[in-house]
Amino acid sequence: MAKKISKKTLTRSFHHWFYGNLTCFSQEHMQTFGYLTSMLPIVEELYDKKEDQAKAMHTYTAFFNTEPQLGALIVGVTAGLEEARANDPEGVDEETINGLRAGLMGPIAGIGDSLIVGTLIPVILGIALGLSTGGSPLGAIFYIVVWNLLAYFGMRFAYFKGYELGDKAVEFLVGPKGQAIRKSISIIGGMVIGAVAATWVPINTALKLRNSSGKVYLDLQNQLNSVYPSFLTALFIIFCWWLMAKKNMSPIKVMLLLVVIALIGVLTGFFDPGLKY
Amino acid sequence: MTISWLQAALLGLFACLASMPGMGGTTIGNYTLGRPLVGGLVCGLILGDLKTGIMCGVAMQLVYIALVTPGGTVSADVRAVSYIGIPLAMVAVHAQGLVATSAGAANLAKSMGTLVGTIGTVLFYGTATLNLVWQHMGWTAVEKGNFKKLYQVDWGWPWLSHLVFSFLPTLIMCKLGASAVTALKIALPMDGIPMKTLFTVGALLPCVGIAILLKQIVTSVLDFVPFFVGFTLAASLQLNLVACAVISLIFALLFYEGDMAKLAKAAGGLATTDFDDEDEEDI
Numbered sequence: 001m002a003k004k005i006s007k008k009t010l011t012r013s014f015h016h017w018f019y020g021n022l023t024c025f026s027q028e029h030m031q032t033f034g035y036l037t038s039m040l041p042i043v044e045e046l047y048d049k050k051e052d053q054a055k056a057m058h059t060y061t062a063f064f065n066t067e068p069q070l071g072a073l074i075v076g077v078t079a080g081l082e083e084a085r086a087n088d089p090e091g092v093d094e095e096t097i098n099g100l101r102a103g104l105m106g107p108i109a110g111i112g113d114s115l116i117v118g119t120l121i122p123v124i125l126g127i128a129l130g131l132s133t134g135g136s137p138l139g140a141i142f143y144i145v146v147w148n149l150l151a152y153f154g155m156r157f158a159y160f161k162g163y164e165l166g167d168k169a170v171e172f173l174v175g176p177k178g179q180a181i182r183k184s185i186s187i188i189g190g191m192v193i194g195a196v197a198a199t200w201v202p203i204n205t206a207l208k209l210r211n212s213s214g215k216v217y218l219d220l221q222n223q224l225n226s227v228y229p230s231f232l233t234a235l236f237i238i239f240c241w242w243l244m245a246k247k248n249m250s251p252i253k254v255m256l257l258l259v260v261i262a263l264i265g266v267l268t269g270f271f272d273p274g275l276k277y
Numbered sequence: 278m279t280i281s282w283l284q285a286a287l288l289g290l291f292a293c294l295a296s297m298p299g300m301g302g303t304t305i306g307n308y309t310l311g312r313p314l315v316g317g318l319v320c321g322l323i324l325g326d327l328k329t330g331i332m333c334g335v336a337m338q339l340v341y342i343a344l345v346t347p348g349g350t351v352s353a354d355v356r357a358v359s360y361i362g363i364p365l366a367m368v369a370v371h372a373q374g375l376v377a378t379s380a381g382a383a384n385l386a387k388s389m390g391t392l393v394g395t396i397g398t399v400l401f402y403g404t405a406t407l408n409l410v411w412q413h414m415g416w417t418a419v420e421k422g423n424f425k426k427l428y429q430v431d432w433g434w435p436w437l438s439h440l441v442f443s444f445l446p447t448l449i450m451c452k453l454g455a456s457a458v459t460a461l462k463i464a465l466p467m468d469g470i471p472m473k474t475l476f477t478v479g480a481l482l483p484c485v486g487i488a489i490l491l492k493q494i495v496t497s498v499l500d501f502v503p504f505f506v507g508f509t510l511a512a513s514l515q516l517n518l519v520a521c522a523v524i525s526l527i528f529a530l531l532f533y534e535g536d537m538a539k540l541a542k543a544a545g546g547l548a549t550t551d552f553d554d555e556d557e558e559d560i
Contacts, residue, residue, distance in 0.1 A: 018302065024415075025298030026408040033415055036345045037431045039423055068303045119494035121308060123522065124343050128314055130518035132335045134378055135328035139335070140318035150481045151304040173447035180536035184529035186494050187503045191525035193342070193490055194507025197519050201483045202340050202380065216502055230512035233555060234505070237479060240488035245495070252395060254485050262477035266470055273381060 003046055003086045010079060010134040012041045014159045017075045018152065021068040028067035038075050039082065046086040056082065058099045066105040067112025072155040073169055074104045076162025100167060107174055115182060119189030121147065123195075203232040206272035278371035280324065280364060280450075280455045287323050288364055289447040291316075292356040293439035298404060299356070313337035313390070316359025324367060329377040332368045333358075336383035337390040339483035342490060358396020360447050362390030367456045372459040373467065384479030387459070391482055393450070399517055400442045407428060407438040503528065 021034035036057065043056045078097055085092040124147050129247045132139030172178050208220035216225060224231040243257070245247040265271035280288075294301035295310035309315055317334015321327035337358060366386035375382040415430035436518060465472050495501060503525070510516045 007380075018304065020302065020431045022307070023300060024408050024411055025437045027402075028404045028409060029412055033412060033427065033431045036415075036424075036429050038420070040427060044424075050422060053424065057419065058422060061416075069308075069386045079341075101437060114493050118490060119298065121312075122490055125312065125338060125342060126518050127316060127522060132314065132331055135331045137318055137321075137327060137331055141312050141330065143312065143314055146321055148309060151308070155304070160466040172520055175538070176540050180533055180540065183536060184533040186500075187529045187532055188522065188525040189512070190494055190500065190503030191507030191523050191528065192518065193487060193494075194504040195507075195516070195521035196292055196339070196342065197483075197504075197512035199518060200335075200453045200506045201480075201487065203480055228513075229507070232489035233484070233512075234508060237485040237487050237491070240484045241491045244485075245492045248364075251485055251489060254488075255391065255395070255482065257487070258475070258481045259478050262481060263474045266473045266477055266511070271473070271477040271480075273384065273473055 005023045005042055005045060005079060005083050005084065005132060006055035009045045010040050010160070011274075013075070013079060014039045014072065014156060016041065017068075017159070018074055018155055021071070029063060030066065031071070032061065032064050034068075035060050035075065039078065042079050042082055046082060056085070059097050062101070063100050064101065064105060066109040067116060069116050069151055069155055070108050072103070072156060073162040073173075074101060074108060075156040076159035076164075077104070077166055077169065080166050104167075104170055108170070111173060111182065117186060119185055121148070122196070123189055123192045124150075126192045129196065129200060187239045197233060197237055198230050200229070201233050201237075203236055205232060205270050206274065207270050278324070278326070279367050280368065280451050282452060284323050285448045285451040286444075287391040288298075288320065288360045288451050289444035289473075291319055291323075292443040292447040295359060296354070296404065296439065296443055297401065297445045298408070298435070299443075300436060302527060311343055311355035313355075313359050313363065314369045316355075316363050320360065320363045320367065324364060326367065326371075326377075329367045329370055329382070330363065332377045332382060333363045333370065333386040333390070334384040336367070336386040336479075338435070340387055340391055340486045341394070343485070344488045354394060354397030356443050356447065357400055358390055358394035361397065362393040365393060365458050367391050368405050368455045369458045369461065372462045374386070378534075380480075384476040387479035388475045391479075397446075399535070400446055403442040404435075404438045407441060408435055409494045411435060449515060493517055 017038040021031050024033040025031070039057065039060045043053050047053045047056055060078075074170055078101060081092055081097050084099070128139035128143035130139070130147075131142050142145050158169075205220050205224070206243060207218075207220040208216045209220075211217050228234070240254050240258075243254050244251065249257075252260070262271060279447075291310060293299065294306050295316065297303075297307040299306035299311065301307070301310055310319065314334045316334070317337070318327070318332045319330075321330020324330065341355070341358060355493075355552065361494070366389040369379060369385055369389055370382045373385065375385065387466070411430050411434035413425055414434070417424035418424070418430070467473075491501075491504065495504075506528075507521050507525065510521050511518070516524070
């Protein structure tokens with residue numbers, strides 16, 4: 001009789017991943033222990049003998065690290081593979097499972113980082129920031145509810161799709177249709193981030209040139225606004241991007257450079273927050 | 278504004294939950310409680326000033342809008358940003374007598390929080406290193422076939438790492454930092470060069486966060502176009518974020534339809550030979 005993992009055990013395994021994927025993180029093993037705890041209920045259900053369990057668990061002691069949200073898909077895929085191995089130990093072995101796992105964690109990490117952490121979260125945060133005007137808690141509550149619902153049900157969906165479809169589920173993500181979807185989502189991400197920058201990052205210059213009678217003949221900020229509103233904000237963002245993407249500077253170094261720029265700007269009167277007690 | 282031991286301890290507990298790697302899990306911990314916007318709400322509730330909390334959280338969130346940690350490298354630590362940086366920023370805003378919703382308060386919060394967040398990176402490496410001890414216990418248990426112990430290793434023992442590297446640092450820094458931040462007011466006048474620089478840095482810092490995000494989505498110069506369309510909608514047309522998001526949907530749809538049309542055309546001409554990564558997996 002073919003062995004089948006019960007729905008209850010799959011759900012337990014998913015919850016173990018949902019909660020514990022990174023709780024015992026170290027630079028050396030990263031998500032390996034989260035993986036072991038998610039596979040344990042499945043292994044215990046599929047194998048009765050202690051040595052079979054030990055043999056199966058040994059597979060998952062290999063190093064694992066990916067983007068944990070989208071990575072639920074990989075855990076689902078291996079749950080399906082473990083079931084196949086329990087039914088046909090000749091067809092699926094430790095190497096098959098670990099080869100697939102190692103092959104998937106890179107692409108899934110790349111897609112997950114840009115799609116979820118780099119696009120989805122900033123878009124929800126951007127909208128939430130818009131709801132926080134004047135110190136309203138609405139934005140934070142909006143983010144908590146929307147993100148957690150999307151993440152929980154999205155991860156659950158990914159896990160069970162992975163279990164049902166195996167590596168076909170991944171083909172969809174990296175395939176041409178998946179790529180088209182990802183590209184269009186990145187358009188939404190780019191536009192919303194642009195709007196967040198323009199709305200929430202005001203950079204203004206205080207530079208005004210006066211003639212001998214004290215009359216202002218050049219108000220730089222006004223001039224810039226008539227060319228392109230928020231010009232300095234755009235300029236500084238491109239500058240930071242250029243330093244990090246083209247000059248490979250670390251974010252901390254860029255921040256330190258901004259401190260220097262701010263100091264020079266204040267000394268020359270280019271920047272003046274205009275605050276007093 | 279002062280921070281009591283009890284308040285500092287509560288902040289410490291949230292720091293344990295919100296870290297990366299944290300005891301609240303990735304989704305609820307790091308990506309919910311760890312976001313400065315949510316941290317602002319929590320700190321506001323704990324310290325009894327919701328408005329200042331939220332405004333400091335909003336300001337900090339801009340700096341850390343893209344807290345991507347590719348390959349486990351971090352440039353700032355969320356527990357330090359959200360549960361040490363925000364409380365101290367709130368105290369500083371009160372000490373300087375700034376209005377919570379003013380640009381000055383936001384800029385002060387950004388400088389203060391970013392400084393603490395950067396220092397907090399030490400906490401990340403501390404936690405990850407101490408976890409090695411529990412993982413070692415885990416390997417021994419696996420060798421012996423004592424698998425139930427894995428649950429303790431993954432969910433239980435890391436609490437001790439957080440007691441040392443999240444709870445205690447937050448407790449101490451919030452408690453002692455509050456008086457240090459208040460003393461700053463006397464030492465540094467607001468119209469002096471250091472404070473002016475601090476406020477200016479605060480205004481500039483979110484550019485780094487947004488640039489990190491751009492680094493994720495921009496692979497060619499053309500990828501800047503959506504960013505600047507969104508930027509222009511908000512800066513020149515004064516549209517709010519929800520409106521910009523709705524407009525972006527139509528562009529996303531157009532691109533999707535365009536790509537799908539291209540695919541359909543390609544599939545008509547050629548048989549399906551475009552699964553290049555399938556080949557790699559077979560080897």
